[in-house]
Amino acid sequence: MGRANDHGTRVGGDSRNGRVNARAQGRCRRDGRGAAAAASLESRGIIKSRDWFSLYARVRGLPSNLKSGIYTFPRDAGWSEVVSTLKKGRGLEVRFTVTEGMMGFEVAERARSWLGVPRDSFMAAMRDTSLERELGIKPTPAGVDGYLYPTTYVVPMRMRARDLVKVMTHEFIARWQPEWDARVGELHMTRHQIVTLASIIEAEVRYRPDRPYVSAVYHNRLKRGMPLQADPTIIYAYGRRLHRVWERQLQIRSPYNTYLNPGLPPGPISQPSDSSLIAALYPAPIGYLYFVAQPDGKHIFSASYADHLAAIRRVRQRR
Numbered sequence: 424m425g426r427a428n429d430h431g432t433r434v435g436g437d438s439r440n441g442r443v444n445a446r447a448q449g450r451c452r453r454d455g456r457g458a459a460a461a462a463s464l465e466s467r468g469i470i471k472s473r474d475w476f477s478l479y480a481r482v483r484g485l486p487s488n489l490k491s492g493i494y495t496f497p498r499d500a501g502w503s504e505v506v507s508t509l510k511k512g513r514g515l516e517v518r519f520t521v522t523e524g525m526m527g528f529e530v531a532e533r534a535r536s537w538l539g540v541p542r543d544s545f546m547a548a549m550r551d552t553s554l555e556r557e558l559g560i561k562p563t564p565a566g567v568d569g570y571l572y573p574t575t576y577v578v579p580m581r582m583r584a585r586d587l588v589k590v591m592t593h594e595f596i597a598r599w600q601p602e603w604d605a606r607v608g609e610l611h612m613t614r615h616q617i618v619t620l621a622s623i624i625e626a627e628v629r630y631r632p633d634r635p636y637v638s639a640v641y642h643n644r645l646k647r648g649m650p651l652q653a654d655p656t657i658i659y660a661y662g663r664r665l666h667r668v669w670e671r672q673l674q675i676r677s678p679y680n681t682y683l684n685p686g687l688p689p690g691p692i693s694q695p696s697d698s699s700l701i702a703a704l705y706p707a708p709i710g711y712l713y714f715v716a717q718p719d720g721k722h723i724f725s726a727s728y729a730d731h732l733a734a735i736r737r738v739r740q741r742r
Contacts, residue, residue, distance in 0.1 A: 461473040480502075517579075518576070519533075519578050521575075521576075526568070527546070530571050530694070545584045549568055554588060573696060576590060619688060626692060638703050638707070657680060659688075
């Protein structure tokens, strides 16, 4: 104010890194994927003879229906180590980080660049109504955006978009504290409304101690029927990061525009941290109605519009 495609997508050969795809091209009448994997191992120099390795693998009990995935082996890996890895079915895993305040389209882009998950597939998975039902929320235009818990995950490369979204939403469910439900009732709000408010607080605040005060401003405005006038909701409505929100952009026709529409938007606009959720649940007991950000990220809070205008002038002078 103050203004995830399938596991095991084929990877091209690279004899240096020892990566092998258990879905390597080529079919075998008897051994299916097992023979295809042996061929892939041989072509990448992990083994010297696919026939002898296949025989060894059968003796060691390696099944022909291997689990799809991308596997990494040391250049000097022995046959027993290779067979053991393939048996476990543990393909290449990578760290995937969702940070607080990321918007859904940004998480989708990161899933594409980090994991090879098509962006469109991820966005479609976010709008999967079955996941919304699991979370107990009504269908919204953005689906489960806001419920992709921000943390670091260890996941298989090129996992399916729906599986990736499900992992993150289940993490949200696991991290939600039971005592928060009682507090939601005390506020006469729903969990979805709290997550939505927390997402706005997350996007608005850089200086962490200000969160309960920003929360108080929004709670007070909601009680009075005043528009929230939160710039981050305008950014979300545009679907891309804006360097600055200009006056003309405040007129965008969107249910997420909190300048034109009273109350909360239909759903969250970012992935809130636990501290923003707590701020939304426990606003500071104070009557502020306005705030303006200073260059250092801290805010000046005001209870009257006249004081708010004076605060804006002070901030402009400092800039």
